Amino acid sequence: MGHAGTLISAVLFLFRQKWRTSINRFAEAMTIFAVMCALVFPGIHVGRVWMAYYMFPLPNQMSMWPNFKSPLIWDIFAVSTYATVSILFWFVGLIPDLATLRDRAKTKIRKTVYGALALGWRGANRHWQHYERAYMILAALSTPLVLSVHSVVSFDFATSVLPGWHTTIFPPYFVAGAVFSGFAMVMTLMLLTRAVYGVKSIVTMQHLELMNKIMLVTGSLVGYAYAIEFFIAFYSGNEYEQWVFMKNRATGPFAWAYWTMISCNVISPQLFWSKKLRTSIPVMFVVSILINIGMWFERFVIIATSLFRDFIPGSWGYFRPTYVDIATYAGTLGLFFTLFLLFLRWIPMIAVAEVKGVLPEADPHYHPEGSHDDHAHAPAAALAGGE
Amino acid sequence: MTEAKTASLAPSAKNADGPSVRLQGKNPWLNAWKIALGVGILGVGISIGAGAMGGEHSALHERFAFSYLFAFQVTLSIALGSVFFILIQHLSSAGWSVTVRRTAEFLASGLVVMAVLFIPVWLCKGTLYPWWNAENAPAEHHASNEVVGTTTLTSHQTHGDDQVKEPEHGEHAGQGEHAGHHGDHAEGAVKHDHATGHDPNDEALEAEEHHLLAKKRWWLNHDFFNGRAVLYFLVWAFLGWTLYKRSVDQDKAKDFKTTNFLKAFSTIGTILFALSLTFAGVDWIMSLQPMWFSTIFGVYLFAGSFVAALATIILVTLGLRKSGVLLKEITVEHYHDLGKLMFGFNVFWAYIAFSQMMLIWYAGLPEETPFYHIRWFTDEVHHKASGWQTVSLALLGLHFAAPFVFLISRNIKRRLQLLGVGAALILTMHIVDIYWLIFPNLRERFEVSLLWLDIAALIGVASLYFAFVLHRMTKNALIPIGDPRLARALTFENA
Numbered sequence A: 001m002g003h004a005g006t007l008i009s010a011v012l013f014l015f016r017q018k019w020r021t022s023i024n025r026f027a028e029a030m031t032i033f034a035v036m037c038a039l040v041f042p043g044i045h046v047g048r049v050w051m052a053y054y055m056f057p058l059p060n061q062m063s064m065w066p067n068f069k070s071p072l073i074w075d076i077f078a079v080s081t082y083a084t085v086s087i088l089f090w091f092v093g094l095i096p097d098l099a100t101l102r103d104r105a106k107t108k109i110r111k112t113v114y115g116a117l118a119l120g121w122r123g124a125n126r127h128w129q130h131y132e133r134a135y136m137i138l139a140a141l142s143t144p145l146v147l148s149v150h151s152v153v154s155f156d157f158a159t160s161v162l163p164g165w166h167t168t169i170f171p172p173y174f175v176a177g178a179v180f181s182g183f184a185m186v187m188t189l190m191l192l193t194r195a196v197y198g199v200k201s202i203v204t205m206q207h208l209e210l211m212n213k214i215m216l217v218t219g220s221l222v223g224y225a226y227a228i229e230f231f232i233a234f235y236s237g238n239e240y241e242q243w244v245f246m247k248n249r250a251t252g253p254f255a256w257a258y259w260t261m262i263s264c265n266v267i268s269p270q271l272f273w274s275k276k277l278r279t280s281i282p283v284m285f286v287v288s289i290l291i292n293i294g295m296w297f298e299r300f301v302i303i304a305t306s307l308f309r310d311f312i313p314g315s316w317g318y319f320r321p322t323y324v325d326i327a328t329y330a331g332t333l334g335l336f337f338t339l340f341l342l343f344l345r346w347i348p349m350i351a352v353a354e355v356k357g358v359l360p361e362a363d364p365h366y367h368p369e370g371s372h373d374d375h376a377h378a379p380a381a382a383l384a385g386g387e
Numbered sequence B: 001m002t003e004a005k006t007a008s009l010a011p012s013a014k015n016a017d018g019p020s021v022r023l024q025g026k027n028p029w030l031n032a033w034k035i036a037l038g039v040g041i042l043g044v045g046i047s048i049g050a051g052a053m054g055g056e057h058s059a060l061h062e063r064f065a066f067s068y069l070f071a072f073q074v075t076l077s078i079a080l081g082s083v084f085f086i087l088i089q090h091l092s093s094a095g096w097s098v099t100v101r102r103t104a105e106f107l108a109s110g111l112v113v114m115a116v117l118f119i120p121v122w123l124c125k126g127t128l129y130p131w132w133n134a135e136n137a138p139a140e141h142h143a144s145n146e147v148v149g150t151t152t153l154t155s156h157q158t159h160g161d162d163q164v165k166e167p168e169h170g171e172h173a174g175q176g177e178h179a180g181h182h183g184d185h186a187e188g189a190v191k192h193d194h195a196t197g198h199d200p201n202d203e204a205l206e207a208e209e210h211h212l213l214a215k216k217r218w219w220l221n222h223d224f225f226n227g228r229a230v231l232y233f234l235v236w237a238f239l240g241w242t243l244y245k246r247s248v249d250q251d252k253a254k255d256f257k258t259t260n261f262l263k264a265f266s267t268i269g270t271i272l273f274a275l276s277l278t279f280a281g282v283d284w285i286m287s288l289q290p291m292w293f294s295t296i297f298g299v300y301l302f303a304g305s306f307v308a309a310l311a312t313i314i315l316v317t318l319g320l321r322k323s324g325v326l327l328k329e330i331t332v333e334h335y336h337d338l339g340k341l342m343f344g345f346n347v348f349w350a351y352i353a354f355s356q357m358m359l360i361w362y363a364g365l366p367e368e369t370p371f372y373h374i375r376w377f378t379d380e381v382h383h384k385a386s387g388w389q390t391v392s393l394a395l396l397g398l399h400f401a402a403p404f405v406f407l408i409s410r411n412i413k414r415r416l417q418l419l420g421v422g423a424a425l426i427l428t429m430h431i432v433d434i435y436w437l438i439f440p441n442l443r444e445r446f447e448v449s450l451l452w453l454d455i456a457a458l459i460g461v462a463s464l465y466f467a468f469v470l471h472r473m474t475k476n477a478l479i480p481i482g483d484p485r486l487a488r489a490l491t492f493e494n495a
Helices: A003-014 A018-022 A024-045 A049-055 A071-104 A108-117 A125-158 A170-197 A205-235 A239-250 A255-273 A281-307 A323-346 A352-358 A374-383 B028-053 B059-091 B098-109 B111-123 B139-146 B160-165 B185-195 B200-216 B222-253 B256-284 B297-322 B332-363 B387-407 B416-445 B448-475 B486-490
Strands: none
Touching: A003 A018, A003 A024, A003 A071, A003 A125, A003 A170, A018 A024, A018 A205, A018 A352, A024 A049, A024 A071, A024 A170, A024 A323, A071 A108, A071 A125, A071 A352, A125 A170, A125 B332, A170 A205, A170 A281, A170 A323, A170 B332, A205 A239, A205 A255, A205 A281, A205 B256, A239 A255, A239 A281, A255 A281, B028 B059, B028 B448, B059 B098, B059 B111, B059 B222, B059 B256, B059 B297, B059 B416, B059 B448, B098 B111, B098 B222, B098 B297, B098 B332, B098 B448, B098 B486, B111 B222, B111 B448, B222 B256, B256 B297, B297 B332, B297 B416, B332 B387, B332 B416, B387 B416, B416 B448
């Protein structure tokens, strides 16, 4: 889920897709909260939460070090780097807006807090120059992170020799899947927020449609990966691969999970081929929820269906979540939404300064109403993502 | 340039047609296609001649088959990469790239000749693909008579007879003729044991490979292979020609309908493109080593092709620019953007290459590692570094690291000559990449002294393709003068 943030912030920024301005703050916030939830888990996985510092290579009297050959430790570095850069990126983008909040604050506490966070921003020309440069550099730094984080997450699986886990397409496939599910989550939250807070004139149908198109593309990329995995399982002639894909996934005890995944991730976004459907709020809301479900099932299918039938037939079984599994999952959802609602409460959910910059009125040659020369329409064209 | 009288720096879209966008008068590019045609016929002629001279089971014939496949794949990758460039511009309704797009369209139009250029590959399929003639052969037969070393199916059988003549080398014939691949006597002695065919491990492996191949027959069989090849060429000719033809027709029609059509076409086009490129890669490159497989391979080929196409587009437009055309239509802003794309996708190529290598190396599965073994070691027993190790490292250093450091600077991407150097380096390394994908499959039978044949084939095939492309250039405007988004491209500036 945490992936749409960097994609929208960094990649779309570098591709001059100005329509991103109305959703980037939102997506970045979602990214940071999702990463926070994710970072809870290594702590749990260590087994003794109070020993969580063992994950880091800290010199200690026992000379105990993490296993640097393990993808799990790479994961710690990848995700924490990603979290750091995402927070920096988010915060730098926030500075002009925090200054606006400071200027409009009515209570002393708000003035002090927003004032401290705005870092003395006065909107001077020099400030903007530095700001633009810093933003550009952070965007360039974030772009490789879009690839690295989920590639490393995929290494957790793919470096093993487990059929269904070890396959070379995993890194780009995980990246595409992460962007896909990230966009779906942004869409779900955005539609709700848009309805509640009435920002329909800022987050327009055009934005939603473009997001739906991205979901169509990334959903199809994920579909390509599913297909190639299946194809290679049969092309390779490897009976273990074939067993996992045919007997454990497509048919077998978890077929229901597998086909839920396929239907939600590959088939449901195909509805967006139709302009009518991809501009329909109810349709896109349902599809975005389906994709969230489908991407949850993707991880479930990858993990459960490669493990529930072990190499030893004696240890075959059927995965049933315990109350601990369910409570842990519910807990992360709770953490995520708590943080997210606090964000909506305290921080501008739309990048005010950036949206101002792409409004038609921001153009020096803007002539209100009735004028039809080319210049007046240029920003509108830019908003349309044409450029 | 006729618009020089107007104050505007960029030519206006309304009068875009003119001598600055057409090859006219004494422009040297007008006759380039004739030269390319001549060179192409000569190059392909020489290589086919060399291949025919040796006779069907000769080393020369075998080398010709690989050389030609290599030349074909390099050319194909540039044409397919250009198709993707066009598709993505239509899909994103890109304005900046309109003037550049025509060059890609010329390159894509060349896909219609690729089917003809494929014929020699098809004729040599039995030499190239170990599985082709191994069809239905009983495993025992191979294990006792023709098998040498640890990789029979992945090695080649045409040399099985020679093996008997030179048992003291314990390796395939032809290998003794050149230095550099030989171990010392002790190593030769060890190999001798392998060569006698009595090693039970070898026989077991052999039987296993035949067992596996039998399971791969549903894909690797004659009829399906041929049918798929026909399908790929139909799809590619359809894609390349539609994208080219509809665009040049728009030069006259100047309608928006074509633009809308091409956008809709590009959706289906992208799907067809992705599937055909992936499966053609499996058929023609992956199956050179039939036991090997990798799910990321299609993505790897795609990344390489797209980078190579971007480099080619940069080099071709720079070449046209030298002759005095496209001076104001394709400006430093466009080159800068092309440079950024090339830089970005070159990093993407490296990322895909790394992912594949990393996962195969880490897991160390016997089905997968031979791909890297034959690109690193002389043989699978002694793990002595071979010349391919240098090539593998060169890909890391010169395909990824050097262009990365060189092209990361905005300054360099905006200096056309330096950008040209970067593009030339990347294109060269892409050629090396394809070479590296194909030739290690010859194993010990690879002879450095036959490099001239590879070069002749590459120059020949690429020239024939470019003869067609360059001829298209003489017939049409060099930018899409009827595209409704042309004005945006002409006045485009990097933010």
